[in-house]
Amino acid sequence: MILQNKRTLLSGVMAFGVMIATGWTAPATAADDWPSKPVTIVVGFSAGGPTDVVARILAERLTEKFKQSFLVDNRAGASGGVAATLVKRAAPDGYTLMFGSSSTLSIIPLLQKTPYDSIHDFTPISLVASYPYFLVVPAASPMKSLDELLAQGRKPSAQLSYASAGSGAVNHLAGEWFKRDAGINAVHVPYKGDSAAVTDLVAGRIDFAFLAGAVALPQVKAGKLRILASASARSGLGGEGMPTLGDRFKGFAAEPWNGLMAPAGLPQPIVTKLNAAVVEIMARKDVVERLASLEQYPMTGTPQQFTNHIKSQTERWASVIKASNIKID
Incomplete structure (x- = not known):
């Protein structure tokens, strides 16, 4: 038996020597080869919106890091549901990714039946960033402060209008939550993305909206919109002296987030490689500074932390939906 084992070992060593001599190498793993062609990042909202802006910043840096193109593909509709359905059906090979949002993953499934399951139909890779919404009005609006908006909205005959990125979007829920806590009358006007709402808002056809800094700040600097308050739980965002709705209305916070995902079944080596990237x-200084100029903030972590965040945020928004009796028509 010992002699046979020695012969077997010797044969193995000789065979390995032959493989080395002939240039044989171990087969590459999926992560070693990936990416060998362009990668598409599907965004469920229109170009120019807060989710799209961060997706493009990340895509630029991933392109530089991996020396392969990362292309953003905007598929707006159903508060990100169109994009989610497309990515769910894609091959889990790392070449079709989704830039998921809080509305798509933690809100829409609470309001209607969706063709995707936020936890089981996708592979979480990493959270990317979060941001506060800002309560904004047209620059020509007679409501020049938060108190003036509240006074106008509380009049018995008043019926203000507010825009959102779509039914079920975070700024839709923020608007309904704000209406309830502030005791104002306002009707919801949904659009296909934040940027699509800006035209009517700037023109004065809409009274107010909750918009991300990436969308609102350029319009504010151009003298077309005015910020009345930050919809954050943290004071100090949006500049010195900016009112914080979380201070005025206990517990109020409308701070969306986004993260990178793939179809379920993405090989773990690619998950690990992408998460690290x-x-x-x-964490890069130039990226942090670029995001800060848009009032966006890095928010990363492990794939498991991403999954946990989706679950906890779903529970949080479920309580808001129930308390505000929010429904999608």
């Missing part, structure tokens, strides 16, 4: 990129 996202965490590294979002």
